[in-house]
Amino acid sequence: MRKFLAILVCKLGRAVGRLVGKGSSMPGQAALKICPDILRQVQLPPHIIAVTGSNGKTSTVEMIAAILRKAGKSVVYNEEGSNQIEGVTTAVLTHCTLGGKMSADVLLIESDERYAAHSFRYFHPTEFVVTNLYRDQMTRNGHPEWVYDALYPAMHPDTTLILNADDPLSSCFALKHENVKWFGMDACALSSKEPSGIYRDGAYCPVCKSPMVYDYYHYNQIGAYRCPYCGHKKPKTDYTVTAADLDSGTLTIDGSLTIQLAFRSIYNVYNIVAAYAACRECGVDAETIGSVINNYILKNGRMVRFKLGAHHGTLLTSKHENSVAYDTNLRYIRASNTPCSVVVIVDAVSRKYFTSETSWLWDIDFGLLDCEHVNRILLCGRYANDLAVRFSFTGLSPEKLEVHPDIPESCGDLEANGAEDVFVVTCFSDRDKLLSLVEKEAV
Amino acid sequence: MDIRFVHFYPDLMNLYGSWGNVALLRRHLEDLGNTVTVDTVIPSGEAALTDADFIFMGAGTERSQKAALQDFYRFGDTVKAAATEGTAMLLCGTAMELLGRTVTDDDGKVFDGIALADFTTVQGKHRIVGDVYGQTDLYPSAVVGFMNKCSLISGVETPLLTSLSMGFGNEDKLGPEGFHQGSVFASQLTGPILVKNPLLLRAVMEAIYHRRGQSLPETLPSYPFEEQGYEITAEQLKLRSEASK
Ligand SMILES: [Zn+2]
Numbered sequence: 001m002r003k004f005l006a007i008l009v010c011k012l013g014r015a016v017g018r019l020v021g022k023g024s025s026m027p028g029q030a031a032l033k034i035c036p037d038i039l040r041q042v043q044l045p046p047h048i049i050a051v052t053g054s055n056g057k058t059s060t061v062e063m064i065a066a067i068l069r070k071a072g073k074s075v076v077y078n079e080e081g082s083n084q085i086e087g088v089t090t091a092v093l094t095h096c097t098l099g100g101k102m103s104a105d106v107l108l109i110e111s112d113e114r115y116a117a118h119s120f121r122y123f124h125p126t127e128f129v130v131t132n133l134y135r136d137q138m139t140r141n142g143h144p145e146w147v148y149d150a151l152y153p154a155m156h157p158d159t160t161l162i163l164n165a166d167d168p169l170s171s172c173f174a175l176k177h178e179n180v181k182w183f184g185m186d187a188c189a190l191s192s193k194e195p196s197g198i199y200r201d202g203a204y205c206p207v208c209k210s211p212m213v214y215d216y217y218h219y220n221q222i223g224a225y226r227c228p229y230c231g232h233k234k235p236k237t238d239y240t241v242t243a244a245d246l247d248s249g250t251l252t253i254d255g256s257l258t259i260q261l262a263f264r265s266i267y268n269v270y271n272i273v274a275a276y277a278a279c280r281e282c283g284v285d286a287e288t289i290g291s292v293i294n295n296y297i298l299k300n301g302r303m304v305r306f307k308l309g310a311h312h313g314t315l316l317t318s319k320h321e322n323s324v325a326y327d328t329n330l331r332y333i334r335a336s337n338t339p340c341s342v343v344v345i346v347d348a349v350s351r352k353y354f355t356s357e358t359s360w361l362w363d364i365d366f367g368l369l370d371c372e373h374v375n376r377i378l379l380c381g382r383y384a385n386d387l388a389v390r391f392s393f394t395g396l397s398p399e400k401l402e403v404h405p406d407i408p409e410s411c412g413d414l415e416a417n418g419a420e421d422v423f424v425v426t427c428f429s430d431r432d433k434l435l436s437l438v439e440k441e442a443v
Numbered sequence: 444m445d446i447r448f449v450h451f452y453p454d455l456m457n458l459y460g461s462w463g464n465v466a467l468l469r470r471h472l473e474d475l476g477n478t479v480t481v482d483t484v485i486p487s488g489e490a491a492l493t494d495a496d497f498i499f500m501g502a503g504t505e506r507s508q509k510a511a512l513q514d515f516y517r518f519g520d521t522v523k524a525a526a527t528e529g530t531a532m533l534l535c536g537t538a539m540e541l542l543g544r545t546v547t548d549d550d551g552k553v554f555d556g557i558a559l560a561d562f563t564t565v566q567g568k569h570r571i572v573g574d575v576y577g578q579t580d581l582y583p584s585a586v587v588g589f590m591n592k593c594s595l596i597s598g599v600e601t602p603l604l605t606s607l608s609m610g611f612g613n614e615d616k617l618g619p620e621g622f623h624q625g626s627v628f629a630s631q632l633t634g635p636i637l638v639k640n641p642l643l644l645r646a647v648m649e650a651i652y653h654r655r656g657q658s659l660p661e662t663l664p665s666y667p668f669e670e671q672g673y674e675i676t677a678e679q680l681k682l683r684s685e686a687s688k
Contacts, residue, residue: 138633142570142591143458145504198462203454209510211485355574356676357589359634362460385672389638392668393466403668 003042003100006035010093024078028089039085040122042092042100045076045107047282048123052111052151053131053170054144055324056271059298060131061110063275067292068106071284077108084112085119106282113147114140116154124156129278130163131271133170134201134220137321139349139357144169145206162277164270165237166218168225169206174235183270183277184234185241187224190266191216197327198365207232219266220324239277244269246335257286262297264335267328272296304431306438309415311341313422315434320349320427323363330368333423339373341414345407345426347381347433358386367394375420378410379403381430411437444655446472448481449490451500451538452511459591461501461535463635467669468497471648474664486514492521495530496651502536502633505548505566505593512541512554519557526559531626531650535636539622539629540564540594549593560622562598562613569593575610575632576680577620579603582642587676588632590620596631603630609684626650639676641669 013027031038051061061077068075078091088109096102111119113133130151133144141147148169155161155173163171165184174180195202195217202221205212210229217223226233243252249261251269253276261268272293279289304315316332318325333342344366349355361383369377377400379387384405391401404410411434414422424434450465469479484490492498503511515522526532540546543562546554556564575588586604596613603621604612612618613631621630628647630636637644645659652659 138459138591139572139589142572142593143504145506146570146593199457200454204507204510206506209455209507355589356587356679357574357633358639358672358676359460359463359589362463362635362638382675383672385668385675388668389467389666389672390463393463 002035003038004098006031006038007042007093007096007098007100009034010090014090014094024090025084025086028086028093031089031093032086037122039089039092042096042102044092044102044123045104047106047127048109048125049106049127049129049278049282050109050111050116050120050125051129051131051274051278052113052116053129054113054134054136054147055322056131056267056274057110059268059271060129060274060278061108062298063272063293063296064278065108066296067275067279067284067289068108068282070292071279071288073105073282074103075106075108076102076104078110084115088119111154114150116151120154120156125159127278127281128155128159128161129274130161130170130173131274132164132167132222134167135199135323135363137319138360139321139355144201148172160281162274162281164222164274165235166222166224168202168212168221168232171235172206172232175207181239181277181281182235182237183239183273184237185218185244185269185273187216188241188244190218190244190246191223193217196220196365198323198363205230205232219327222270239273239280241269241273254286257290259290259293260295262295263303265328265332304435305441306435307441308411308422308438310419311414311422313424313438315424315426315431317426317428317431320346320429321360323360323365326364326425327368329425330365333374333425334368334371336421336423337373338421339375340421340423341376341378341418342369342374343378343380343410343414343422343424343434344387345380345424345430345434346383346387347407347430349383349429358383361386361390366391367396370394370396375400377401378414380407380410381405407433408437444477444657446477446479446496446651447494448479448497448499449484449492449495450481451484451490451498451515452486452503453483453501455486455507456501456503456511456538458502458504458536459634461634464501464533464535464637465499467635467638468644468647471644472651475660486510490518492518492525495525496654497647498522498525498530498532500534500538500541502538505537508537508540508546509548509554511538512546512556515541516555516557519559522557523559526625526627529626529650529654531647531654532628533637533647534629536592536631536633537594539631540596542622542627542629543596543598559627560624561600562596562622564594564596566594571611573610574680574683575604575607575620576677576684577604577607577610577612579643580605581623581646584642585677585681586632586640586643587673587680588630588636588639589634590631591633592631594631603628609680609687626654638669639673641666641673
């Protein structure tokens with residue numbers, strides 16, 4: 001009875017929520033109040049794929065869903081990104097019969113790293129993809145090893161883990177787990193002998209804290225690592241990027257499947273091979289995957305094109321407090337090679353809660369903007385001064401830097417002068433402060 | 444002056460942008476005409492602590508902290524001797540805990556610290572997170588920062604922040620935070636604490652000059668971005684601490 005009621009309340013709540021444009025966690029929350037173990041009582045689909053990690057979850061989940069649907073499977077997922085247990089409950093119950101049977105082939109879940117253990121108390125994924133684990137929103141997450149420890153209890157022994165072989169930290173989940181499939185990337189044109197980034201979280205082994213050796217790096221601590229002391233090392237991969245070239249925008253998986261990249265970034269390459277691995281594990285053939293992923297443009301793309309006066313602009317959104325996401329976007333600007341101005345906005349650190357915490361600015365490799373084609377950098381928002389201090393340690397010539405705390409004022413200044421390309425780097429919490437001042441264009 | 448920093452474990456202990464402290468302190472000293480060299484120490488590497496002007500260790504994960512402690516322990520007596528001689532030191536985040544008598548991890552395992560101070564640390568399974576706005580005996584204006592830790596520290600008799608208007612201290616809400624004795628500064632406030640607090644930076648510089656028998660020049664160069672950055676954060680946190688009363 002409770003089960004029936006919980007499902008009914010959730011379905012009704014969702015229908016009403018859709019009408020009034022409310023989010024998707026409330027109905028699940030209500031259902032959980034009525035029946036706390038409702039997720040144990042419903043009949044779930046044969047495949048439950050969970051995706052978690054510091055970066056790339058949303059993109060990976062979106063690609064997995066697109067591929068599985070192309071392969072003829074019906075997929076339910078928490079599309080709106082409410083990735084804690086309430087959102088998962090809403091997604092499950094709205095797709096259940098009132099008797100509690102879920103009508104789908106695959107339940108796909110984007111899971112918050114910190115809450116996964118809670119979400120999977122009453123059921124467990126058949127496949128669990130971990131994209132990577134690194135510094136991300138430290139104000140709530142503590143640090144990557146803390147997140148690792150929080151995530152560990154979510155790994156059920158029966159679950160097949162699909163892990164990033166090139167990440168020394170998240171690969172540790174395999175140490176006490178039998179069923180593991182590995183994705184990763186061979187040495188290729190993108191590999192480097194030198195580490196990149198401001199900090200070196202790959203310098204010491206996550207298992208024994210001895211110094212690690214890298215045969216090559218792909219970005220930050222992602223690469224071919226090995227610990228001479230305890231033997232922790234990049235394992236042999238099951239699903240592999242065997243070649244990649246960002247200049248031509250192509251990548252090859254397992255030596256035979258060639259894909260054209262819509263967004264030429266190494267992070268996108270890793271997300272693609274993670275999605276590829278998950279779908280192969282669900283029985284989808286390589287050709288079907290290739291037909292979907294080739295030139296795939298992410299719906300959740302964090303890039304917006306706009307016009308401001310005579311300027312063509314690109315807004316690159318990163319989570320604040322996520323230095324790797326920032327570095328991605330800075331690298332994109334660095335690779336653009338056309339004369340440009342860059343606007344960096346830090347006005348509110350988080351949209352969810354107020355904080356004055358700015359130490360994450362010191363983890364971002366802003367020195368990537370120290371290149372000839374970046375002519376001018378405007379530092380904007382309430383924390384423009386903090387940005388200015390941070391930028392004074394980048395080696396960038398002070399003549400290129402301007403400090404404009406007021407966002408409309410700096411946009412007005414740009415609008416009135418010049419016609420060069422403009423890149424804006426900011427976070428979700430601040431992006432509308434820019435978008436309300438410019439004219440959006442189609443990507 | 445020729446000033447020498449000793450930076451312990453820059454890769455192992457570098458969470459929350461700790462490196463910003465060393466970078467900014469170095470710049471300010473150089474701007475006063477000093478030459479600054481930074482010697483870095485890696486685990487099982489050499490460290491010349493005698494005659495060092497400034498010893499620094501940043502924050503690390505709890506596991507990295509244990510690895511750091513295992514190595515740092517051999518320098519215990521030298522570090523204590525340096526402290527007695529007035530060598531300036533700053534230990535941030537989990538590095539502060541190494542100065543105490545013991546660190547107990549979340550499984551109850553006890554590790555010996557170097558016992559420069561009498562306090563003890565107990566780490567737990569929950570993180571204590573939030574903005575901090577507090578007072579120090581060093582100067583009249585407020586200290587700003589952010590707390591992100593999983594430990595309680597008891598037995599600090601000479602805290603760096605004597606009281607807090609907002610946030611969590613060594614072992615209590617609004618309680619005292621950090622440790623300060625002579626030239627030794629330690630705090631669990633995350634990251635570039637000297638960047639966020641220009642006057643704390645000045646206090647560390649004073650300690651460095653003092654050991655050399657000198658005083659800081661009466662007038663120092665001005666750093667408008669650092670000062671305005673501090674003013675804005677202090678104003679925001681003050682408003683919030685008043686609103687929460
Ligand atoms: Zn090892």
